[in-house]
Amino acid sequence: MKRFGVIAFGLTLVGFMSALPNHLVAYTGEKLAKGAKVSIEQARAIALQTRAGAITDEELEREKGGSGLRYSFDIKSGGAVYEVGVDAQTGKVLENKKEGSHPD
Numbered sequence: 108m109k110r111f112g113v114i115a116f117g118l119t120l121v122g123f124m125s126a127l128p129n130h131l132v133a134y135t136g137e138k139l140a141k142g143a144k145v146s147i148e149q150a151r152a153i154a155l156q157t158r159a160g161a162i163t164d165e166e167l168e169r170e171k172g173g174s175g176l177r178y179s180f181d182i183k184s185g186g187a188v189y190e191v192g193v194d195a196q197t198g199k200v201l202e203n204k205k206e207g208s209h210p211d
Contacts, residue, residue, distance in 0.1 A: 134147060134165045134166055134167065135165070135166035135167070135168075136166045136167035136168050137167065139167045139168070139169070139176060139195075140167060142176055142195070143167065143176060143178075143195035143196065144195065144196045144197075145178070145193065145194070145195050145196065145197070145198045147165070147167070147178065149198065150178035150180075150193040150195065150198070151165070151178075151180065153193050153198055153200065154178070154180040154182060154191040154193055154200075155182070157191050157200050157203050158182045158184055158189050158191050158203055159182075159184060160182040160183050160184030160185070160189070161182065161183045161184075162180050162181065162182055163181045163182070163183050163188065164180070164181040165178065165179070165180045165181070166178070166179050167179075167195060170192070172192075172201050172202075173192075173194035173196070173197065173199060173201045174194050174195065174196035174197060176194070176195040176196060177192045177193060177194055177195055177201055177202075178192065178193045178195055179191075179192050179193075179202075180192075180193070181206065187205055187206070188205070188206040189203065189204065189205050189206060190202055190203075190204055190205075190206055191203050
């Protein structure tokens with residue numbers, strides 16, 4: 108019975124966390140944020156101006172192109188998922204493409 112309670116609590120916690128808005132949950136690559144001139148909030152706004160929809164995933168990563176540090180957002184829009192990349196130094200949109208069957 109105790110095991111059931113622990114499992115139920117864990118599932119409740121997972122459900123609660125998934126219901127939180129993205130900006131209240133840490134994002135992948137957050138430790139790189141000190142090297143960014145553009146905040147995650149600013150980058151989200153830029154991404155959503157570029158591709159209207161709902162952000163389903165976000166990360167800050169080192170990647171070729173631009174300054175080499177970019178925010179990457181998966182945005183669900185019109186039944187498809189798009190990847191929008193925003194340079195973390197300049198705020199320039201580096202990528203805006205439909206995700207393939209094997210997203211990276």
